[in-house]
Amino acid sequence: MLKNIANLALALPRLLKRFVVMAVDISLCLFTVWFAYFLRLDYFVTLSDRAFWPGLASVVIAIPIFISFGLYRAIFRYVGLAAFVTIFKAVALYSLIFATLFTVISFGDIPRTVGLIQPLLLLIVVTASRMLARFWLGGLYLSRSKLALRSGVLIYGAGDAGRQLAAAMLNSPEMEVKGFLDDDPRLHGRVLNGKRIYNPSKINALAQRLNVTTVLLALPSTNRQRRNQIIEGLIQAKISVRTLPSVADLAQGKVTTADIHELDIDDLLGREAVAPDLELLSLNITGKTILVTGAGGSIGSELCRQIVQHKPQTLLLIELNELALYSIHHELETKVNAAHLDSEAAVYSAPQIKLVPLLASVCDDQRIQNILETYQPHTIYHAAAYKHVPMVEHNPIEGVINNVWGTRTVALAAQACGVADVVLISTDKAVRPTNVMGASKRLAEMVLQGLAGLPTQTRFTMVRFGNVLGSSGSVVPRFKEQVRSGGPVTITHPEITRYFMTIPEAAQLVIQAGAMSRRDLCTNGPVYVLDMGEPVKIIDLARRTIELSGLTLRDEQNPEGDIELIVTGLRPGEKLYEELLIGDNPQTTDHPRIMQANEAHLLWLELEAELAKLNDAIKQNDIQALRAQLEHLVVGYKPNSPIVDWLYLAKAVR
Numbered sequence: 001m002l003k004n005i006a007n008l009a010l011a012l013p014r015l016l017k018r019f020v021v022m023a024v025d026i027s028l029c030l031f032t033v034w035f036a037y038f039l040r041l042d043y044f045v046t047l048s049d050r051a052f053w054p055g056l057a058s059v060v061i062a063i064p065i066f067i068s069f070g071l072y073r074a075i076f077r078y079v080g081l082a083a084f085v086t087i088f089k090a091v092a093l094y095s096l097i098f099a100t101l102f103t104v105i106s107f108g109d110i111p112r113t114v115g116l117i118q119p120l121l122l123l124i125v126v127t128a129s130r131m132l133a134r135f136w137l138g139g140l141y142l143s144r145s146k147l148a149l150r151s152g153v154l155i156y157g158a159g160d161a162g163r164q165l166a167a168a169m170l171n172s173p174e175m176e177v178k179g180f181l182d183d184d185p186r187l188h189g190r191v192l193n194g195k196r197i198y199n200p201s202k203i204n205a206l207a208q209r210l211n212v213t214t215v216l217l218a219l220p221s222t223n224r225q226r227r228n229q230i231i232e233g234l235i236q237a238k239i240s241v242r243t244l245p246s247v248a249d250l251a252q253g254k255v256t257t258a259d260i261h262e263l264d265i266d267d268l269l270g271r272e273a274v275a276p277d278l279e280l281l282s283l284n285i286t287g288k289t290i291l292v293t294g295a296g297g298s299i300g301s302e303l304c305r306q307i308v309q310h311k312p313q314t315l316l317l318i319e320l321n322e323l324a325l326y327s328i329h330h331e332l333e334t335k336v337n338a339a340h341l342d343s344e345a346a347v348y349s350a351p352q353i354k355l356v357p358l359l360a361s362v363c364d365d366q367r368i369q370n371i372l373e374t375y376q377p378h379t380i381y382h383a384a385a386y387k388h389v390p391m392v393e394h395n396p397i398e399g400v401i402n403n404v405w406g407t408r409t410v411a412l413a414a415q416a417c418g419v420a421d422v423v424l425i426s427t428d429k430a431v432r433p434t435n436v437m438g439a440s441k442r443l444a445e446m447v448l449q450g451l452a453g454l455p456t457q458t459r460f461t462m463v464r465f466g467n468v469l470g471s472s473g474s475v476v477p478r479f480k481e482q483v484r485s486g487g488p489v490t491i492t493h494p495e496i497t498r499y500f501m502t503i504p505e506a507a508q509l510v511i512q513a514g515a516m517s518r519r520d521l522c523t524n525g526p527v528y529v530l531d532m533g534e535p536v537k538i539i540d541l542a543r544r545t546i547e548l549s550g551l552t553l554r555d556e557q558n559p560e561g562d563i564e565l566i567v568t569g570l571r572p573g574e575k576l577y578e579e580l581l582i583g584d585n586p587q588t589t590d591h592p593r594i595m596q597a598n599e600a601h602l603l604w605l606e607l608e609a610e611l612a613k614l615n616d617a618i619k620q621n622d623i624q625a626l627r628a629q630l631e632h633l634v635v636g637y638k639p640n641s642p643i644v645d646w647l648y649l650a651k652a653v654r
Contacts, residue, residue: 018072021072022063022066022072024129025062025063025066025071025126025129026059026063028122028125028126028129029055029058029059029062029063029122030047030055030058030059031125032058032118032121032122032125033047033051033054033055033058033114033118034047034051034055035121036054036113036114036117036118036121037051037111037114039117040111040113040114040117041111053107053110054102054110054114054115054118057098057101057102058098058118058122061094061097061098062094062122065090065093065094065097066090068090069086069087069089069090070086071086071087071090083130084127084130087123087126087127087130088123088127091119091122091123091126094119094122095119095120095123098115098118098119099115099116099119100115101115102114102115103115103116152175152176152178152210152211152212152213152214153169153175153176153177153178153212153213153214153215153216154177154178154179154180154181154198154203154206154210154212154214154215154216155177155179155180155181155215155216155218156180156181156182156200156215156216156217156218156219156230156234157180157181157182157217157218157219158180158181158182158184158187158192158197159218159219161218161219161220162180162182162192162218163192163193165216165218166180166192166193166195167193175214177195178195178210178211178212179195179196179197179198179206179210180192180195180196180197180198181197181198181199181200181203181206181215182197182198182200183200185199200230200233200234201233203215203233203234203237203239204236204237207237207238207239212239213239213240214239214240214241214242215234215239215240215241215242216242216243217230217231217241217242217243219243231548235544235547235548238551238552240548240549241548276508276509276512277512277591279515279519280511280512280515280516280519280591281306281310281508281511281512281515282310283515283518283519284378284379284420284421284511284514284515284518285307285310285311285312285379285511286310286311286312287311287312287313288312288313288377288378288379289312289313289314289315289316289375289376289377289378290307290312290314290315290316290377290378290379290380290381291315291316291318291371291372291375291377291379291380291381292304292307292315292316292317292318292380292381292383293318293319293362293380293381293382293383293384293406293410294318294319294362294382294383294384294385294425295317295318295319295324295325295328295357295383296317296319296321296323296324296325296327296328297319297324297383297384298468298474298503299383299425299468299503299506299507299510300319300328300381300383300384300425301324301328301331302503302504302506302507303381303383303507303510303511304317304328304332305331305332305335305504305507306504306507306508306511307381307511308332308335308336308353311353312353313353313354314353314354314355314356314375314377315332315353315354315355315356316356316358316371316375316377317329317332317355317356317357317358318358318360318362318368318371318384319357319358319359319360319384320359320360320361320362320384322359325357325358325359326357329355329357332355333355336352336353336355337352356375358371361406362382362384362402362406362407362409362410363401363402363405363406363409364409365409365412365413368409368410368413369413369416369417372413372414372416372417372419373417376417376418376419377419378419378420378421379419379420379421379422379423379514380410380414380419380421380422380423381423381425381510381511381514382407382410382411382422382423382424382425383425384402384406384410385402385403385406385425385441385444386398386399386402386403386437386440387427387437388437389429389435389437389438389571389572389573389574390571390572390573390574392435392436392437392440392573393435393436393437393571393572393573393641393644393645394572394644394645394646395645395646396436396623396626396627396645397618397621397623397626397645399436399437399440400436400440400443400614400618400626400630401618403437403440403441403443403444404440404443404444404447404611404614405615407424407444407447407448408444408447408611410422411447411448411451411458411460412451414458415451415454415456415458418457418458419458420457420458420459420518421458421459421461421514421517421518422448422458422459422460422461423461423462423463423510423511423513423514424444424445424448424460424461424462424463425463425510426441426442426444426445426462426463426464426465426527427441427464427465427466428464428465428466428499428532428578428579429441429575429578430442430445430464431464431578431579431636432579432635432636432637432638433575433634433636433637434573434574434575434637434638434639434640434641435572435573435574435575435639435640436573436627436630436639437573438573438637439630439634439637440630442634442635442637443630443633443634445462445464445527445599445601446601446602446607446633446634447607447611448460448461448462448525449462449525449527449599449601450601450602450603450604450607450608451525451604452523452524452525453524453525453603453604454604456524459517459518459524460524460525461513461514461517461525461526461528462525462526462527462528463509463510463513463514463528463529463530464527464528464529464530464597465499465501465506465509465510465529465530465532466498466499466500466501466530466532466578467498467499467500467501468500468501468502468503468506469500469501469502469503475491475498475538475541475542476541476545479541479542479545479546480545480549482563483545483546483549483551483563486563487554487562487563487564488563488564488565488566489542489545489546489563489564489565489566490565490566490567490568491538491539491542491565491566491567491568492538492567492568492569492570492571492574493538493567493569493570493576494539494567495537495539495576496537496538496539496570496574496576496577497535497536497537497538497576497577497578498535498536498538498577498578499532499533499535499536499578500532500533500536501530501532501533506530509530509591509593509594512591512594513528513530513591513594516528516589516590516591516594520589522596525601526596527596527597527599528589528594528595528596528597529586529594529595529596529597530593530594530595531592531593531594531595535577535578539565542565543565546562546563546565551563553565572641572644573639573640573641574640575640586598600635602633607633610629610632610633613629614626614629614630614633617629621647621648623643623645623648624643627639627643
C-alpha cells in the first residue's frame with residue numbers, strides 16, 4: 001500500500017505536489033502546538049479551545065516564511081545538507097517571531113513555555129518529514145527511472161527457453177521484455193507471461209511501436225539454417241540480435257540472463273557441426289600422457305580444453321610465451337580441480353589429471369628431448385607456429401626457423417623417444433602459397449611426410465584447415481573492435497575470400513583425424529583436410545558484423561549510415577582466396593568432415609639435403625636465397641610481393 005501511495009505521489013503534477021507539502025506543514029504546525037500544550041500541562045486540550053490562537057498564529061507565521069525560504073521549491077527526494085540548513089534558518093526565524101508573541105509578550109492564559117517548546121518541536125517534525133520523503137520517495141524514483149531507461153527487447157521463441165528467459169528478466173535493470181515473436185501463427189495475438197506474442201514478419205513496425213532495440217533468440221534447438229533465415233529477417237529491421245547457447249549448453253539448468261550473449265558471426269556461417277565420434281576423441285587421449293605445443297595459442301588452448309574432457313593421465317603444456325602458458329594452465333587447473341571435487345563426492349578414488357606447464361621453445365632440441373625422455377608422452381599435438389602472414393613476411397627467417405625447424409625438432413625427438421602419435425596442425429595457406437608462412441607450413445608437412453617414410457614406430461599425421469573464428473589476429477574480433485570504436489571497418493580487398501570454422505569444431509576434428517590414422521592403420525604420414533564448407537567473402541563478414549550490432553553501413557546508397565567500410569589493399573604475401581588441396585582426387589573417410597589428400601613429397605634423405613641448403617641461407621641471413629630455396633622445395637610457391645623483411649630493408653638503406 002505504501003508503495004502504491006508513493007507511486008501516486010510521484011505521479012502528481014508539480015504544483016499539486018507543492019500544495020500537498022504545504023498542507024502537511026500546516027498539519028505539523030497545528031500538531032506541534034497541540035503537543036506543546038500536552039507537554040506543558042500534562043493533559044490534552046482541543047485546538048478549538050485554548051490552543052486555537054497559537055495554532056492559527058503558527059500557520060500564519062510559518063507558511064509565508066517557508067515559502068520565502070524556498071522550502072516548497074526543493075525536490076524532496078533529492079534533499080541534502082543544504083536543504084536542512086535552509087530548514088533550520090527558516091524555523092529559527094519562525095521561532096524568534098513565535099516566541100516573541102507567546103513568551104515575551106504573552107496572551108491571556110496561554111502558557112509562556114508553549115512559545116519555546118512548539119518551535120523546537122516544529123523543527124524536529126519538519127526536518128523528519130523531509131528525511132522521510134527523501135528515503136521513501138527517492139529510492140522508488142530512482143528505481144522507476146532505471147526501469148524507464150531499460151532497453152526494450154522482444155524474445156524470439158515462445159517455448160520453454162523463451163518463457164524461462166522472460167521470467168529471469170522480470171527485474172532486469174538493463175532490459176524490459178516487450179513481448180514475444182514466434183513462427184507459429186496459432187500463437188499470434190495470444191498472451192504469455194503477461195506479454196503478447198507477435199508475428200515476426202511485422203518486426204519493423206513492432207520495433208518502432210514498442211521502442212524495441214534488441215531481439216533475443218531463445219531458439220536453442222533450432223538448426224543453423226533456420227536460425228540464419230531468422231537472423232536475415234531481423235537484421236533488416238536495424239536492431240541488435242543476441243542469442244542463447246545451444247540446447248546442449250542449457251540442458252543442465254534454468255535459463256538465466258547470464259546465458260544471453262552477443263550473436264557471433266559464426267551463427268551466420270558454415271553448416272551444422274557434425275556430432276563428434278567419441279571413440280576417436282578418446283582413443284589417443286584417455287588414460288595417456290598428452291603433449292601440446294603452442295598450448296597458449298588459439299588452437300593449442302582449445303585442444304587442451306578438449307583433451308582434459310577426455311581424461312588423460314597427464315597433459316604437458318609447452319609454450320614459449322609465459323603469460324599465455326600461465327593463463328591456459330590456470331584455466332585448466334581450475335576446471336580439473338572442480339571436476340575432481342565433483343567426482344570425489346561420488347567416487348573417492350577418482351584420479352585427477354596431472355597438468356604440467358613447461359616453458360620451452362620447440363626449436364630448442366635439447367629442451368624438447370629432455371621433456372620427451374622424462375614424460376614419455378603417447379601423443380603430441382604440434383600447434384606451435386608463427387601463423388600471421390604479414391608478420392612472417394616481414395620476418396621470414398624467424399618464420400621458417402619456428403615453423404620448419406621447430407616441427408623437425410619435435411618430430412625427430414618424438415621418433416627418438418618412441419612417441420606413438422604426432423599430429424601437426426597445418427593450414428590451407430600451405431596450398432600453392434604466395435607467402436613465407438604458407439610455404440613454411442607446407443615444408444613442415446613435408447618434414448613429417450619424409451620421416452613417416454622411414455622405418456619408425458611413430459605415426460605422423462597432418463591436419464589441414466582454414467581460418468578459425470575468434471583466433472588471435474582473426475578478422476572478426478578486429479571488425480567487432482572497429483565497430484565498437486565507431487569505425488571505420490577495414491578490409492584489404494573487396495573480393496578476398498576465406499574458409500572459416502569455429503575453434504571448438506576445428507580442435508575436435510584435429511583430435512579425431514589424429515586418432516583415425518591410428519585406428520584405421522592407413523599409410524603413415526596422411527594429410528587430412530577438414531571440410532570447411534563454402535568459402536566466405538570477407539566483405540560480407542564486415543557487413544554482417546555491422547548489421548548484427550544494430551548499425552548500418554555507410555556507403556553511396558546509404559550516406560547517412562553509421563559505419564564506413566574502407567578497402568586498404570592486399571598486404572604482403574596475402575592471397576585473394578585460399579585452397580585446401582594441392583593435388584586432385586582427395587579420398588573420403590568414414591568421417592563426413594574429414595578427407596585425405598594425396599600430396600607428393602620428397603624422401604627424407606633428399607629432403608634433409610635440401611633443408612641443409614635452406615639452413616645455409618638462414619645462417620647467412622640471405623633472404624633471396626631463402627625464398628629461392630622455398631620456391632624450389634614447395635610446389636606452387638610463388639611470392640606475390642617483393643622482399644619486405646625489416647632487417648633486409650634496413651641493411652639495404654645503409
